[in-house]
Amino acid sequence: MIDTLDARIVRLYTEEPRTSALEASRQLGVARATLTSRLEKLQASGAIRSWSPSLAPANFGFPVLAFCFLTIEQNRGHDIVVQALVEIPEVMDVHTVSGESDMLVKVAARSNADLQRVLDSIAATEVVVRSSTVLALNTHFEARALPLFETAARA
Known part of the structure; x- marks a missing residue:
């Protein structure tokens, strides 16, 4: 506690x-x-x-932030996808999620054209069936765990 x-x-x-x-x-x-x-x-x-x-990718050449929802081959499992994605440096976070998609991936890129290259790299893993990508237009805050930690301390 x-x-x-x-x-x-x-x-x-x-x-x-x-x-x-x-x-x-x-x-x-x-x-x-x-x-x-x-x-x-x-x-x-x-x-x-x-x-x-705490690194800020936008400040060292990666200003484009995107979130990719991936649908994967169910018979291959999540571990093989994670093993493939960890090899792509622009992939920052990977989460298995519930809902219409199987995984949520946070990606950084140098430009929109570079984002396309990264998305092509993800597709080339041959375990991703479909992807849907949204661009972050502005980040208001992220990795915000301190208020949660302080709440847990009061419980």
Whole structure:
């Protein structure tokens, strides 16, 4: 279970990810050992997945963002599709979904023409039967888990 101290720790590191453990313990008013113990617990539980930088593809040459709904060959399964898609660098996220499609794929591209190349690469996997793509015109926020984490801490 997480508590309000965990939420305060995660908020601090979300807002100031390069804060040292010593500085974080000072700002939060807790012992450094308490802070590091809590961080280790959160990592071990999987609540904190990564300390990786948050990358912005639009800022390094990939301004086109699209979401592709894929229908796959049912007898081949999802794993083979995932194995094929992980080889395409522009594929950022892959989710198995319910509804009319089987999978939802988030893709970045350099341009609309480049998006077509990426979509052709997805189709070339030979396990995708049909795809439907929508372009993101604007991203208002993404990867927004902090409010959910704070809600869980209050429960």
